[in-house]
Every structure is written in structure tokens, then in C-alpha cells.
Amino acid sequence: MNKKILCFSAAAVLLMASCKEEKTTDETASSGEVAATYEAKGMSDEYDAKIDEIVSKMTLEEKVGMLHGYSMFTNQGVEHLGIPEVHMADGPLGVREEIERMSWKPAGRTDDFATFYPAGGGLSATWNPEMAATFGKSIGEESRARGKDILLAPAFNIVRTPVGGRTFEYLTEDPFLNKSLIVPYVVSLQEQDVAACIKHFAANNQETNRGTVDVQMDERTLREIYLPAFEAAITKAKAYSVMGAYNKFRGDFLCENSYMLQDVLRDEWGFKGIVISDWAAVHSTKKALEAGTDLEMGTNKPTFDDFYFAKPLLEAVKAGTVTEAEIDKHVKRTLKLLFAVKAMGDTAGRAKGSISTDAHFKDAYNIASESVVLLKNSENLLPLKTDGLKSIAVIGANATKTHAQGGFGAGVKTKHEITPLDALKAKLPSSVAINYAAGYKTEFKPRSEGKFGDVVQEVNVPINTLDPKMIAEAVAAAKKSDVAVLFVGANRDYETEASDRMDLSLPFGQQGLIDAVKAANPKTIVVFIAGAPYDLNKTEKENSTIVWSWYNGSEGGNALADVLLGKVNPSGKLPWTMPVKLEDSPAHATKSFPGGATEEYKEGILVGYRWFDTKNVTPLYPFGYGLSYTTFEFANAKADKKEYATDDTITVTVDVKNTGKTDGKEVVQLYASKTGGSKVTRANKELKGFTKALVKAGSTESVTIKVPVKELAYYDVATKKWTVESGTYTFKLGSSSRDIKGEVSVNIK
Structure with missing residues (x-):
């Protein structure tokens, strides 16, 4: 053997x-x-005496300056003591473009193009920790090439609801699979002398009311479902930083939650790094600092000096309500991180990194090519056989849509993103005619308004009316082609941070397009590009061939085309359960989601497939599902x-x-x-x-x-x-x- x-x-x-x-x-x-390879050493204590010496020379104002944002993505350094600013960048999909120091406006630079990597859904669908290690190493090199000390990634909260706005990036519904991927990612990233900021700690599983909702769950559920991947990232991978989440947990905001930040994170797990608030997730001075938050970022105040950890903190020390010893504790943690990533101390030995290289695009391709999931192939239309193939209809906006940018939250500025149509044009024999039709528009209504507790599309609500002319063009293309490949699904304007979806329905009226194209050409291959479950019941019943892909990075189109053409045998597996209907999913079956002021996790430990398999609820596609050409x-x-x-x-x-x-x-x-x-x-x-x-x-x-x-x-x-x-x-x-x-x-x- x-x-x-x-x-x-x-x-x-x-x-x-x-x-x-x-x-x-x-x-x-x-x-x-x-x-x-993955046995992380963690932060060294060798510089502790040096750190004590540095802190002894700092003024109170200099210390406080290190504990809050001094620009959009840095704190304040102390130049005369050799303390640099801590430079951070968003990075779930790749290193974010540079923005102006004092605003969210793009800086307009020409040297900040980066590789677009597959979103978390794609990475997790590989079921391959080596791909996670590749991801971490590659994006770590890009972070260093851009001069970053901390990458605000990876994000790996449990996928609790199929309609969660961040399902596309939050990896999986299973704590074991999450930690299997996160540890090699974090270790490989930090080997490039850049800190991982694991997020969002913790129980951050919905976007609806994310800044106010008070999450309630029993301790066993917390420990068995929502904490294992965080614990492994701290105790095994030795992550250098943690991002405190927006939501409350058992009554306290997570950036001022001493149980989570002190009792669990530091006392139980031995965390030595820094806790960074999510942007505008701090709501107090004394309570947040003493609970364990080290660095306050993004708070919505007129100036950086108005942050809770800025002038109010100075005033609290002068008034005697916060001790300078407390301030010193947080400053020392930040200095320890700077020494760990070689921003101080052995700076000559620090990794230099590289960005937007052919090697990194190959990394993105390798991840994407293992992530594509074959859902159905009952008539063996796949892989496409080009011998004798004269024409192919390529239909759907997702055949030409790019996904590096979009929605609310961090995207990637990249020069290189291959779409499925680009790839098919390059890979199909020149003798094969490609008949393209867009099929549908990706248009949105003005944002919905809703009362507290409603699930609302706070960013974009899709227009679900099809254009008769576009349908006619798609049908004509399908009829005159030997085979039709229909690229549908979603995009990052629809699946987005800050907004949960209202239901599982396909946006932009796409079900009507799928029906029309299938009627026009029985040899129709339906390819979904999306990051979260949708209602595929009708498509599954009436179509023989279904493929699932993701927001799959700079090389996503090439990887997908290679699967369709048989150069790559699909090996992706679903990282979450696709339900027959939304009400079958545990958070919805228990009528828990989205809650109101409080969100009780009534399903307990029965999250995802645990619920479906224990309650004998049949899913449309189960967790871990994926076919092969063999x-x-x-x-x-x-x-x-x-x-x-x-x-x-x-x-x-x-x-x-x-x-x-x-x-x-x-x-x-x-x-x-x-x-x-x-x-x-x-x-x-x-x-x-x-x-x-x-x-x-x-x-x-x-x-x-x-x-x-x-x-x-x-x-x-x-x-x-x-x-x-x-x-x-x-x-x-x-x-x-x-x-x-x-x-x-x-x-x-």
C-alpha cells in the first residue's frame, strides 16, 4: 500500500x-x-528586564499614548525610547490597502496591491491543515512586505446560523475543524514576524444588533463549542493578540468582560499577548482597562485624544481611580509583542516579506483548487469533455464578477483576479465557441429599516426582478450551445459584515434564470459562487450537475475552470450544513435567532450537524459532504x-x-x-x-x-x-x- x-x-x-x-x-x-513545524514557542521572556527599564523612563502621557489609537490603524510610539507605532492591517482575505492616517479614505498609493486569498469558507472547505499553513505563511509574508506588525486575522467564530453576514469568512460550524485549521495558520503566520490577531473573542455569531446584543449560554456550550478554537490558538499556536468582540456576554461587553479576558484568557490559558478592541467596541475607561483590554481602537469620538483610553484614562490616573501600575501592565504587554515580532530588539533579523508574487498567487490557487465542492453529477456532465465540443454557453453575472472588494468590511486591493469567464476563455480550445450572457443584474434597493431585534439588511437589499431581455439573451445562448454553464450565487455586497440575511432565498431573481436556462438546454451545469448556505431545493431537484465554489481569491477562476475541465478532481467538503429550510437550523428551530436585547443560545451544544444528526432532521447537504470524479x-x-x-x-x-x-x-x-x-x-x-x-x-x-x-x-x-x-x-x-x-x-x- x-x-x-x-x-x-x-x-x-x-x-x-x-x-x-x-x-x-x-x-x-x-x-x-x-x-x-507547528510547535509554537510563544512569546519569550528574555526582554522583560529591558521592558521594565524602558517603562521606567516613560512619562504617563507616553504610556497612555500606547494604549489607544493614534491613527486609524496604529497606536502612538515613543521615538526617543525607540518604541515604534504598532502597525495593524485588516486581513481576512488579504492585506487591506493603505488608508489615510486620520480617515477611512484610501491613501491612493501604488505600492499596496496585494494577493486576494480565498475567504474562510473556501479555506475550510479544503479540510486540509496544510492549506491553512500555506495561507498563514503566504499572507504573513505579504503583511511584512507592507510593514505590518499585526494582521487582524484570522476570524473563526462558529457558523451558528446559515444567514450570518460573516458566514463566508467564519470558517465552519464545528470547533474541532476550526482548531485543526487555525493552529497551523497562526503558527505559520507568526513565523513571518507578524502577530496574528485572532477574532472575534468570543460568542460573536451574528451581525444583527452585534454592537448591543447580550449573548447568554450555559458554560458547557461555551467550553465545548465556542471556545475550543480560541483556546488552541492561544495554548498551541501561541497567538500574540486577540480582538475583543462587539457583543456583550452575560451582561458585560466583551472588551470589559473580566471573566473572558482575565479568568479564561490569561489565568486559565496563560495568554501573554495583547487584547485589541474591535473598532469602537470599548464603552468605558476603568472597567475595560482593568478587565483586560490593552489597546482601544476605532472608537467613534471627535479626536483620538477623546478615546476612553486617552484623556479620560489620564484623568482617571490623576484622580486616583486607576493606578499607574495598571497602566504599566498594559504597556509592558504591548512592548512584549513588539519584541516578539522583532519590531524592537533583533530588528535586523526580522522577516522582510514579499507581496503579489507568482508564488503567492500559486498559494491562492492551491487553496482554491482544493476547496471546490461537487454537489451533484448524476449525468456525468463533469468533467467537461472538450473532444467534439463546439460551443459552450457561459451565463450569469458571477462568470465575470470579481470579489476582492465589496460589502462592509475589509477587502483587498489586487491587480490580479481571474474570473471564471477569463479562465474558460484561456483554457478551452480555440475551436470552442463561448456564448456569454449576463442573465441577471446585481442591483439593490435602499437599505431596510427595522425595529430593534429585526433581521434587516442594513447594507444592501437585492432587487429580485429579472430583466426579460437578459433572460431572453441567456436562453438564446443556452439553446445554441452544446452545454450551458450557469454561474450564480451571491457576492460580497450581499454577504457582508454588519448585515445578516433575512432568509435563504437566492438573490437577484436567480431561481427564475436557473429554471429558464435548464429548460432551454438540458445539459446545464449550475455553479454557485457564494460563502453561505442558500435554498437550493428546486435546483437540486431539477438539475443533474451542481458545483459549489467560494469567494476564492485571485486565482479563483482558474481553480474553478480546472475543476470543470477535469484538470483538478474536486476534493472540497462542505464546512457547514445546508438545510432544506431555514427553520431546520438549530438557532432558528429553537426560535433563538436573532434575539433582541438578549440572545439565548437555546440549542446549547447542538450546533450545526450535531443538531441535524441528533434530532434526525434531514439536511439538503450534510456537513462534510462533497463528491469526486471518482x-x-x-x-x-x-x-x-x-x-x-x-x-x-x-x-x-x-x-x-x-x-x-x-x-x-x-x-x-x-x-x-x-x-x-x-x-x-x-x-x-x-x-x-x-x-x-x-x-x-x-x-x-x-x-x-x-x-x-x-x-x-x-x-x-x-x-x-x-x-x-x-x-x-x-x-x-x-x-x-x-x-x-x-x-x-x-x-x-
Whole structure:
């Protein structure tokens, strides 16, 4: 059997590893190597004496200047002491363009073009921690080339609702998959001498009323669902900074929440870095500072001197309500970060970085090419066979739409974004005629107004009326072509920060376009480009071929075209559950979302597939779902022992056979279930390991997944400890949460 596999497991996450036995031609990865690569050292204490000396020479005004914004994306440095400003940049999709120091207006520079990387949905759909490491390293190099000390990324709050405005960037609905991707990302980013700012801490799962909503949930839900990826980013990846979220949690704003910022973040997890407020997320001086916020940014005040951590803080110290020792504590944390990224101290050895390089565009391509999800291919229209193909209709605004910019929030200024139509024109034989029609307009109404607690499109409301002339053009193009490829979905003006969607309906009247094109040409391939679930019921029922892609970066069009043409065999898997209807999703089934002044997470630990699988609710497409141009069989699933102690690691192996004629990658997913009852409510199954295996046509690979017994623990609220119950556990191995192909049972002593 071959050893050319990608192996990512629970043990890999705890050690920050996957199973890397040898590199293959497509640079796939494995075990001991990754454990060493992703073992973060964290912030050094070697400069503490130097930091104490520096702080002793600072005036109170200089200290306070370091604790609040002094421009849109910096604090204030102290030049005579060699303390530089801390330079920050947004970066979920790539390093944001430079803006003016004192306003949000673009600076108009010509040297701030950057690579546009796939959004979080695309990265997570790869189910590949090596792609996350590639992402972190690549964007870290770009951050350094732009002189940044902190990249305000990654964002990885749990996808709690399908209509969440930031679903497109918030990775997944599963805490294990989130931490499996975040740790290699953060480690690889910080190896480039730039700090990750992990966000948004915490329970920041909706845009509706995000600045005021008070999130309420039980402690077990917090610990098992909403904190694991943050904890791993701190304790394993040693993230240097954390962004405090907008919302409240149990009554206190998260930037003045001592339980979250002090008790959990610092006392339990040992965090040594700095807490940066989200822009305008600070609401007090003394309370926010003493709770643990170190740097206040973006507060909506007339001048930077009016920030809560500016003149009001100076006045508080002079009045004796805040001690200078408290100020010193926060200044020292910031200096520690500056030494960690070599902005102070060993500055000569600091990484220089590079930006908008061919190598970085290749990184973006590699991520995108592993993210595309094949949802349906019942008539084998894909991959497209160009032999004998004379014409192809390319229809839909998303065939030509770029996604680097748009919506509310950070985009990327890039010179290079290949659209699907660009790519198909370059890759199809010259003998194939391309008949293009836009099909629909992406137009919006004026913003909706709503009362407190309503889900409102605060930014853009789509116009859903189709233009008869555009439909006629699309139908004509489809009729005269051998095959039609329809590019529909959404864009970043519709899926956006600061706005949750009202429902799952396709915007811009696209369902009517899909119906018309399918009627005109039975050989229609429907390609969705979007970041969040939509109502695909009618499309799934009436179309044989459906592909899902994402806001997939500078090379997104090339990656998508290569999948359609068969150069790349799709291996993406859905990172969230696509429901039949919105009311099936847990936050909506429990009538929790969007709440009002308070939002109670009534579904508890049953988020995403946990709810669907435990409540026996059938999804349209399950978590972890994705097809291939080949087929796979699983056999001989077994564990290395029958019984384990709590400190042991369980090794599960399974043979994966490629039964088709095309080489392909399969994601082997391991879900754990407690058999025979439990002291606490448990989900039907929980993801505890996965492996992405490259299997040649006709070959069989032996795949290994390691699960530390401690990964099977639940959080015991009474003892405030993680507890592993003794008894029998069943490991379910499959290609999605619903497609289980083998089981292994083990006993825990």
C-alpha cells in the first residue's frame, strides 16, 4: 500500500501536526514533520528586564499614548525610547490597502496591491491543515512586505446560523475543524514576524444588533463549542493578540468582560499577548482597562485624544481611580509583542516579506483548487469533455464578477483576479465557441429599516426582478450551445459584515434564470459562487450537475475552470450544513435567532450537524459532504487496541480504495459517539479526527487517524474540568456526517 497521504487527526491538532510520511508531487503532507513545524514557542521572556527599564523612563502621557489609537490603524510610539507605532492591517482575505492616517479614505498609493486569498469558507472547505499553513505563511509574508506588525486575522467564530453576514469568512460550524485549521495558520503566520490577531473573542455569531446584543449560554456550550478554537490558538499556536468582540456576554461587553479576558484568557490559558478592541467596541475607561483590554481602537469620538483610553484614562490616573501600575501592565504587554515580532530588539533579523508574487498567487490557487465542492453529477456532465465540443454557453453575472472588494468590511486591493469567464476563455480550445450572457443584474434597493431585534439588511437589499431581455439573451445562448454553464450565487455586497440575511432565498431573481436556462438546454451545469448556505431545493431537484465554489481569491477562476475541465478532481467538503429550510437550523428551530436585547443560545451544544444528526432532521447537504470524479470504498476499519486509559491515544486505521478511473483525494472523517448512555446530554456524533488521502485510481491507501482519549471529554460544569466518561465509544468513519462507511468500537477505562 502507498504512503502518499495527507493525515490530519485529533492528535495532530493537539500536537499541531498531521501525518507527513513523505512529500508527493502535489506537496501533500503528514505526521512527525508537522508536529515539529507547528510547535509554537510563544512569546519569550528574555526582554522583560529591558521592558521594565524602558517603562521606567516613560512619562504617563507616553504610556497612555500606547494604549489607544493614534491613527486609524496604529497606536502612538515613543521615538526617543525607540518604541515604534504598532502597525495593524485588516486581513481576512488579504492585506487591506493603505488608508489615510486620520480617515477611512484610501491613501491612493501604488505600492499596496496585494494577493486576494480565498475567504474562510473556501479555506475550510479544503479540510486540509496544510492549506491553512500555506495561507498563514503566504499572507504573513505579504503583511511584512507592507510593514505590518499585526494582521487582524484570522476570524473563526462558529457558523451558528446559515444567514450570518460573516458566514463566508467564519470558517465552519464545528470547533474541532476550526482548531485543526487555525493552529497551523497562526503558527505559520507568526513565523513571518507578524502577530496574528485572532477574532472575534468570543460568542460573536451574528451581525444583527452585534454592537448591543447580550449573548447568554450555559458554560458547557461555551467550553465545548465556542471556545475550543480560541483556546488552541492561544495554548498551541501561541497567538500574540486577540480582538475583543462587539457583543456583550452575560451582561458585560466583551472588551470589559473580566471573566473572558482575565479568568479564561490569561489565568486559565496563560495568554501573554495583547487584547485589541474591535473598532469602537470599548464603552468605558476603568472597567475595560482593568478587565483586560490593552489597546482601544476605532472608537467613534471627535479626536483620538477623546478615546476612553486617552484623556479620560489620564484623568482617571490623576484622580486616583486607576493606578499607574495598571497602566504599566498594559504597556509592558504591548512592548512584549513588539519584541516578539522583532519590531524592537533583533530588528535586523526580522522577516522582510514579499507581496503579489507568482508564488503567492500559486498559494491562492492551491487553496482554491482544493476547496471546490461537487454537489451533484448524476449525468456525468463533469468533467467537461472538450473532444467534439463546439460551443459552450457561459451565463450569469458571477462568470465575470470579481470579489476582492465589496460589502462592509475589509477587502483587498489586487491587480490580479481571474474570473471564471477569463479562465474558460484561456483554457478551452480555440475551436470552442463561448456564448456569454449576463442573465441577471446585481442591483439593490435602499437599505431596510427595522425595529430593534429585526433581521434587516442594513447594507444592501437585492432587487429580485429579472430583466426579460437578459433572460431572453441567456436562453438564446443556452439553446445554441452544446452545454450551458450557469454561474450564480451571491457576492460580497450581499454577504457582508454588519448585515445578516433575512432568509435563504437566492438573490437577484436567480431561481427564475436557473429554471429558464435548464429548460432551454438540458445539459446545464449550475455553479454557485457564494460563502453561505442558500435554498437550493428546486435546483437540486431539477438539475443533474451542481458545483459549489467560494469567494476564492485571485486565482479563483482558474481553480474553478480546472475543476470543470477535469484538470483538478474536486476534493472540497462542505464546512457547514445546508438545510432544506431555514427553520431546520438549530438557532432558528429553537426560535433563538436573532434575539433582541438578549440572545439565548437555546440549542446549547447542538450546533450545526450535531443538531441535524441528533434530532434526525434531514439536511439538503450534510456537513462534510462533497463528491469526486471518482468513487471510494472504505474497508477494514480497526483500532490498535480494544481498551484505553485516559492518557492514551487511540490509533484508528481504515483502507480507502479508489474504485474509479481517476486519481482523487478523499476526506476520511471520524465521528465519535458515546455508546450505552451518558451522564450528560451528548450529540449523536462529534467530529474528532479527519484525514485527506490522495488515492490513485485502482489503488488502496491505509489511512491512520489518531484520537487522544482526552478529545472524548465533556466539560463538567460542577467540577469545572474536562471529564472522560468510562465505557464504550463508537468511531464512525465516513465521507460526511451522514455517509458513514465503517465503525470501530473501543472501551475507555
